[in-house]
Amino acid sequence: GISFSHMIPPLRESPHPIPSDYYETEVNKVRWVIPKCYTNLRQLGEGAYGVVCTAEYGDCGERVAIKKFSRPFQSTIHAKRTHRELKLLRSLAHENVLEMIDVFSPDIGPRHLREVYFVSILFGSDLQNIIKIQRLADEQIQLLIYQVLRGLKYIHSAGIIHRDLKPSNIAVNERCDVKILDFGLARCADLEMTGYVATRWYRAPEIMLNWMHYTHTVDIWSVGCILAELITGKALFPGDDHIDQLTRIMKVVGTPNEEFLNKIQSEEARNYIRNLPFMPRLNFLSLFPNASRAAVDLLDKMLVLDPDYRISVVDAIAHEFIREYSIAEEEPVAGRIVTTDEEESRARTIIDWKESDYQSPWSNRMERARESYFSFVPEIVWSEMQGFRASGRALSDGFPHKLSCEEADD
Numbered sequence: 001g002i003s004f005s006h007m008i009p010p011l012r013e014s015p016h017p018i019p020s021d022y023y024e025t026e027v028n029k030v031r032w033v034i035p036k037c038y039t040n041l042r043q044l045g046e047g048a049y050g051v052v053c054t055a056e057y058g059d060c061g062e063r064v065a066i067k068k069f070s071r072p073f074q075s076t077i078h079a080k081r082t083h084r085e086l087k088l089l090r091s092l093a094h095e096n097v098l099e100m101i102d103v104f105s106p107d108i109g110p111r112h113l114r115e116v117y118f119v120s121i122l123f124g125s126d127l128q129n130i131i132k133i134q135r136l137a138d139e140q141i142q143l144l145i146y147q148v149l150r151g152l153k154y155i156h157s158a159g160i161i162h163r164d165l166k167p168s169n170i171a172v173n174e175r176c177d178v179k180i181l182d183f184g185l186a187r188c189a190d191l192e193m194t195g196y197v198a199t200r201w202y203r204a205p206e207i208m209l210n211w212m213h214y215t216h217t218v219d220i221w222s223v224g225c226i227l228a229e230l231i232t233g234k235a236l237f238p239g240d241d242h243i244d245q246l247t248r249i250m251k252v253v254g255t256p257n258e259e260f261l262n263k264i265q266s267e268e269a270r271n272y273i274r275n276l277p278f279m280p281r282l283n284f285l286s287l288f289p290n291a292s293r294a295a296v297d298l299l300d301k302m303l304v305l306d307p308d309y310r311i312s313v314v315d316a317i318a319h320e321f322i323r324e325y326s327i328a329e330e331e332p333v334a335g336r337i338v339t340t341d342e343e344e345s346r347a348r349t350i351i352d353w354k355e356s357d358y359q360s361p362w363s364n365r366m367e368r369a370r371e372s373y374f375s376f377v378p379e380i381v382w383s384e385m386q387g388f389r390a391s392g393r394a395l396s397d398g399f400p401h402k403l404s405c406e407e408a409d410d
Contacts, residue, residue: 022106027053032068033106033115035396041066049081054122057395064101064395065122072116072381079377082116085182086384088160089118094332096151098171098181102395103385110382119395123171123179131167131229138292140176141230146322147178148223150331153313155180156216158334165222166202167229200245201225201235206307208242209269217310224302231291247276253305254281260306294321 018024024033027041030051034041038055044065045052052067072082089100102119127144130136136144148170155162164182171179204221206214228236236252239245255278264270284296284303291299298321301311311319317326388394 016108016112018106019108027051030068032066032117034066034117035104037396038064038066038119049078055119063122065120067118067120069116073113073378079381083377083381083384086116086118086381086388090384090388092155092158092160092334094151094154096147096178096180097154098179100388101393103388104394104396105382105385110379113378113382116381116385123173123177125172126181127167127170127172127226127230130172131233135233136230138295141227141295142322143176143325144170144172144178144230145223145227146317146325148180148226149313149317149322151178151180152219152223153317153331154334156219156313158336161214161216162219162222163207164199165219165226166199167226170226200242201238203245204307205246205249205305206264208246209264209266215307217307217312220302220310220313220316221307223316224299227295227302228288228299231288231295249305250276250279252282252287253303255279256305263306263308292321294319297321 018033021036022033023036024031025041026032028043028046028051030043032041032053034055037058040056040061041053042055043051044054050067050069052065054063055066056062057064069078069082071078073079086100086103089098090103093099098120100118100120104117104119105113105115107113107115148165152162152165162180165180169181171181200208202222202225204214204218207218225236237245237248239248255276256273261270261273264273284300285293288296288299298311298316298319301319302316304310316322317331
């Protein structure tokens with residue numbers, strides 16, 4: 001794809017004054033401009049695409065999490081990620097999926113949109129932290145994995161592949177409630193797939209092999225890696241790089257057969273694997289000696305090299321390891337398929353400028369394409385934000401979400 005990041009001028013501060021119901025503050029040298037109902041910001045985490053702070057909401061001081069997107073329209077990648085995450089969080093509503101309870105910007109209108117923030121209920125911890133400090137009992141692991149799969153069933157029913165499931169993206173509170181986080185890499189299943197997503201250790205092998213048309217079962221592989229880590233307390237495939245990662249996987253699940261190899265589009269990847277020494281699939285009962293037979297059987301069905309033979313989320317929920325927690329009528333599916341196809345195809349159309357543009361000098365075409373793209377994407381993000389606020393569900397507009405302070409007032 002074409003990247004315009006090297007052509008984009010540095011972002012200036014918004015040319016208009018801060019709205020009267022907002023205030024400006026600084027956290028770890030990052031400028032935040034947020035509604036006055038959010039106070040006492042403390043940084044919680046930072047990544048390539050955003051910074052997350054905890055904050056206190058309103059008079060009751062209920063703690064929430066606020067994510068500030070880092071330069072949301074700096075490049076096509078940043079812009080797509082911003083749009084995707086907002087669109088999906090606005091569209092998804094499930095107990096085991098992160099709920100967006102507010103979205104805002106101090107900027108006035110799409111033409112000036114520079115800053116985007118969204119708010120969610122704060123969960124105390126995540127699986128990564130829990131794995132570091134304690135070994136879990138079988139019943140706890142069952143409950144956690146059941147909830148992850150319950151959320152995943154809903155996500156997949158909406159036509160979405162998460163693509164970045166890992167322990168740090170599974171939030172957990174003191175009651176062992178689970179929420180799936182971070183939809184910045186999520187894709188609608190029928191869009192063209194790209195190879196380099198998700199933290200490598202939890203990445204399905206077909207993504208590393210750049211097998212373009214992968215399916216929802218990439219998420220099942222990730223859940224298998226998470227389940228193994230919950231059982232043993234350490235990552236199953238901690239690869240140093242892509243080659244090391246693939247080698248570690250093959251040593252456990254065995255080298256692939258010809259049926260699987262013929263499905264791989266990359267000739268280079270096929271030849272590389274064919275030249276590897278034969279490795280048999282390990283006996284999972286020996287690999288996980290402290291796990292129950294039911295847990296081992298589920299791992300055996302999740303960690304299958306060929307995704308066509310990997311267990312589906314529906315069958316995984318019905319598996320004996322977690323069956324006692326499963327109540328079919330309490331496992332809702334999405335009422336509709338969520339898609340970003342239309343917006344992303346329009347964005348691609350802007351990049352693939354019209355044939356007539358080829359008559360103009362290259363620099364002019366590039367500049368016009370850049371201007372078109374980076375005026376278009378803020379418009380659709382602005383539209384998503386306004387759509388959420390128009391629904392009346394925004395916390396800063398007074399919508400009563402399930403915050404403890406409101407329960408205390410009853």
